[in-house]
Amino acid sequence: MTENRKSTILTPHGLTRRSALKGLGVAAGLMAAPGFVRYGQAQTSEPIRIGFQCHRTGIGAAYGRWYERTTTAAAKLINEAGGINGRPLEIIIEDDGTDPKRGAEVVEKFANQHKVDLVYGTLFSHVVVGSAPAAGELKMPYYVVSEGYHVASGKMNRYCVQPGITDVKAQVRSVAPWIANNLGKKITLVYPDYAFGHDHRDFFEPAIQAQGGQVVAKVPIxxxxxxxxxxxxxxxxDTDVIYHVMVGPAVLTFVKELGEFFGNSGPQLFGFIDSLEAVDINSPGLEFLDGSHFWEGMPRYAQPDEPEYVSFYRDTVGIDENGASVGDPTDVSTAAHMFGCWETLHIIKTAMEASGYAGPGDRTKLIEATEAMTDMEAGRxxxxGKKRFNGKIHQVFGEQNISRVEDGRLNVVHRTSIEDGHYEPEADYTTMLF
Amino acid sequence: MRLKLPRIAGYAIACFALLAGTVAAFAHASERGHVLLLPTSYYLMGGAMAVVFSFVVLAFMPPGALLQAGAWRLRLCRYRPFGKFAASTFSFAAFAFLLHVGWAGSRDPLANLLPLTVWTVLWLCLTLAQGIFGFWWPWLNPWYGPWRIWTAVTGQTAREDNPFLILPNRVGRWPAFAILFAFAWFELVSLAPDDPGNLAGVVVAYWLFTFACIVLFGYGTWMARGEFFSVFFRLVSHLAVFAVRAGYLWLVLPGAKLRHAPVLPASGVAFVLLALAYISFDGLMRTFAWLQIIGVNPLEFPGRSAVILQNTLGLAGMVTLFAVLFLAAILAGEKLAGGKGTARAAGALVWSFVPIALAYHFSHYLVVMLVNGQYALAAASDPLARGWNLFGTADMPIRAGLTLGADAAWAIWNAQAAAIVGGHVLAIILAHATAYGLYGSARRAALSQIPMAVLMIFYTVFGLWLLSTPTAG
Incomplete structure (x- = not known):
């Protein structure tokens, strides 16, 4: 049975539901697999238990599904390569319902019922913010994949780190030089009138001004x-560029009406793929996006010159050249974000190996080892891409992609540098007591 | 160290303050975005016109022809129901195993068979199956078999006329109403209805409570008036196209069995309206419109925990509103037609809302059924996450793409719209036939149904609007 299970995790259709590491029963299966025989006599055969705080239900479910697939693929890969410190990785999924109170409960369950080594994988900002205090109180390492600036802001605690995905402040800053140099210097911001839109407004304006650009109008919706x-x-x-970050179900309507308003002319468009994550770029209504540019954390579409390790990642997770599920072409992935799960799990592995992590008693060593990380080279x-971790603010910095919509694809036209997104740290977690 | 839950809740609430200026938002463009680009307003108008047209045609159609058409039936084969004890006992064993799965299986609600069975198989699929094929619940429920064993072991008579306690008539179906409300609240409002462990606790508590009531009040009594699945499934099964009568299985028209349906007491009327309000509120509570009313930014939905009070009041308010509108339509119809039996009219005419409830059930849960049904099939092969593949479905890829993208949105919207409009047209027909029975003349029946038709038109438009308006998530 175990062999059967192992052999069928990857199918011609990519990952199957069976690839979901189904919690409590999985460790035995993985440990019995051939890759683990040689570790049978290791110091301990106990699995390293990672609590995956997953948005299985609630408004984050579309993201949660892909975070789960990526996590499963990365965990399988790590296990096939011998696990961490000779111990297999066990992923225990708890659904947080994309709710902060439930998120905090889930952290407590992980600590007290599942006895995990750490908690990982949260995306939505409000769940991170709601759960981080519980993680701090329980002295539980909390590796989030959230993209929010909340970690770098210093408002979380010593146990909360974001080493696998860049934050929105760095992302916004990193695209400003390219926009100013290639699309134009007079920018109009169109954004939803609440915190998310305000972040973009407040982060982008100084960044574009630093490049000699100017925000000529702000249109809050x-x-x-x-x-x-x-x-x-x-x-x-006289707008050169419309910087748009609309989100929610009306995004398609927004683009359609933008097209109707401007016709065949109009300013350049620059957006964040967050607006259309998991949505087919060829959907009716989005025709006006042709020729426009987007920020992408990681390219959705396979690029002609992509390195071997990118192809390996895409094949292992199970996405086709259009960024959709292999064998299910309308199931478009959350490609710009989900790589963060893959990278975070690998960083956990590196930090555990560096600290000689043996169990929950070494949690502070694990955090310190993570804080000590700096440059990470691109690779499997x-x-x-390559990254640079800032241990003071528990936040990683990295390269970003700027892609152009051409012939119904997003083609990468520029990769920003780590320095483009860099900003001065505004906090220092390392001075906080555990 | 154990962290107290109220403390955690306090942290969570306090930490909302930290969100300002630090948010990465992922308000997903979602499939509703594709629906927003469809010409849904035409569907709303078309749906309303179809209901109006049905009403007008019926007003001028001789009632005899309608009743005659409704009496059509086709004898299929000899059939005597059998095996209830064996089936229910088996069902109980499966139920016990599912509880074990709830506690010992995966913590992931999409890989654990208990939440998938309760929410997707039982509540969604079985409701539709019984609405089409008939009342299976006596065979499928996990109480009949154990109850027969109980009576055999304890010597308690299985006869209905000799229970420990008599459930007073005035109690009616109010126990079922109260439990359905609690069930609706649990699914729509409570924090984590999908959590396998939580759900197992709730399910076992409900089984024990129901079994105790069966022992106290008698199996038949409690299943007819207290056990809400039984009450609900029995209601929707009146629409089934199969009927068992005189030792034969018959094919009948949808709704034809309602000719033999009893006039419902006030508690039964309330139960039907609650079932309708439940599904309607399930749709409404996700809409931008509702979130705006309760002061929540739909692009930044804060999670269930932040809207528990608002949604509790919303659910209660919805059923109250439905009751007021329904009674107003009945009273107005009575006045127009000169009837004198409001309670009887309400108890008879409320049946015409059952097809609407079933249509809503199909429309609102279609996407969930298509996707979570796949998860359920997969989980069934490996219920305890031990690497089994009992039915060969453990490795099946879950094709969420079935419900994603512009083409799927178009197909799903059309199926939903067809079900909603079809359900209302059937409701108009049934209401008309019932009214003829109540008022005795075609003219009085038509007059009595004018307010009800207005209500149906409103509800058709409301139902289509719920499925086409922007929603969070």
Whole structure:
């Protein structure tokens, strides 16, 4: 049975549901697999237990599904290569319902019921912010894959780290030089009028000014708005670039109405793929995006010159050249974010090996080993690209992709440097007591 | 060290303050984005017109022709129901195993067979199956078999006329109403209804409570008035196209069996309206419109824990509103037609809402059934996450793409719209036939149904709007 299970995790259709590491029963299966025989006499055969705080239900479920697939693929890979310190990795999924209170409960369950070594994998900011205090209280390492600036801001605690995905502040800063040099210097910001949009507004304006650019207008859109025609005339006619970060179900309507408003002319468009993550770029209504540019954390579409380690990552996770599930072409992945799970698991492995992690008694050593990390080279462990971790603010910095929509694909036209997104640390977690 | 839950909750709430200026938002464009680009307003108008047209045609159609058409049936084969004890005992064994799965299986609700069975197989699929094929619940429920064993072991008579306690008539179906409300609250409002462990606790508590009530009040009594699955499934099974009568299995028209349906007491009327309000609120609570009413930014939905009070009040308010609208339509119809039996009219005409409930059930849960049904099939082969492959489905790829993208959105929207409009047209027909029975003349029946038709038109538009308006998530 175990062999059967192992052999069928990857199928011609990519990962199957069976690839979901189904929690409590999985360790035995992995340990009985051939790769683990030689570790049978290791100091301990106990698995390293990682609590995966997963958005299985609630508004984050579309992301949670792909975070789960990526996590499963990475964990399998690590286990096939011998695990961590000779011990297999066991992923225990708990659903946080994309809810902060439930998130905190889940952290407590991981600590007290499942006795995990650490908690990992949270995406939505409000769940991270709601769960981090519980992780701190329980002295539980909490590796988030959230993209939010909340970790780097210093508002979390010593146990909360984000080493596998860059934060929104760095992302916004990193695209500003390319926009100013290639698309234009007069920018109009169109954003949803709440914290997410405000982040982009507040991070982007100083960044573009530093490049000699100028925000000529800000067009905040009420979050409940579903038609945008009355806001579009607020875009000044001398605008070079519309920087848009609309999110939610009305995004397609927004793009369609933008196209109707500008016709065949109009300014350049620059957006964040967050707006259309997991949505087919060829969907009806999105025609006006042709020729426009997007930030992508990691390219959705396979690029002609992509390195071997990127192809390896895509094949292992099970996404086709369009970034959709292999064998299920309408199931578009959350490619720009989910690589963070893969990289975070590998960073956990590196930090555990560096600290000689043997069990929960070594949790502080694990955090210190993570804080001590700096440069990470691109490769199979870091397929998105090279990174630089700042231990003071528990936040990683990295390269970003700027892609152009051409012939129904997103083609990468520029990779920003780590320095493009760099900002001065505003906190120092390393001075906090454990 | 154990962290107290209230403390955790306090942290979570306090930490919301930290969110300002630090948010990465992932308000997913979602499939509703594709629906927003469809010409749904035409569907809303078309749906309303179809209901109006049905009403007008019925108003001028001789009622005899309608009743005659409804009496059509086709004898299929000899059939005598059998095996209830064996089936229910088997069902109980499966139920016990599922509880074990809830506690010992995967913690992932999409890999654990208990939440998949309760929410997807039982509540979604079985409801539709019984609405089409008939009342299977007596065979499938996990109480009948154990109850027969109990009576055999204890010597308690299995006869209905000799229970330990008599459930007073005035109690009616209110126990079922109360439990359905609790069930709806658990699914729609409570924090983690999918958590396998939590769910196992709730399910075992409900089984024990129901079994105790069966022992106290008698199996038949409690299943007819207290056990809400039984009450609900019996209601929807009146729409089934199969009927068992006089030793034969018959094919009948949908809703034809309602000719023999009893006039429901107030508690039965309330139960039907609650079932409808439950599904309607399930749709409403995700809409931008509702979130705006309760002061929540739909692009930054804070999670269930932040809206428990609002959604509890919303669910209660929904059923109250439905009751007021329904009773207003009945009273107005009585006045127009000169009837004198409001309670009887309400108890008879409420049956016409059952097809709407079933149509809503199909429409609102279609996507969940298509995706979670696959997860359930896969989990069934390996219920304890031990690497088994009992039915050869453990490795099946889950094709979420079935419900994703513009083409799927178009197909699903059309199926939903067809079900909603079809359900309302059937409801209009049934209401008309019932009204003829109540008022005795075609003219009075038509007059009595004008307010009800207005309500149905409103509800058709509301149902289609729920499926086409922007939603969070």
């Amino acid at each position: 009420p979050p409940t708005e579903t038609s945008f025609t009355r806001y579009l005339p607020q875009i000044p006619s 462990e870091h397929p998105q």
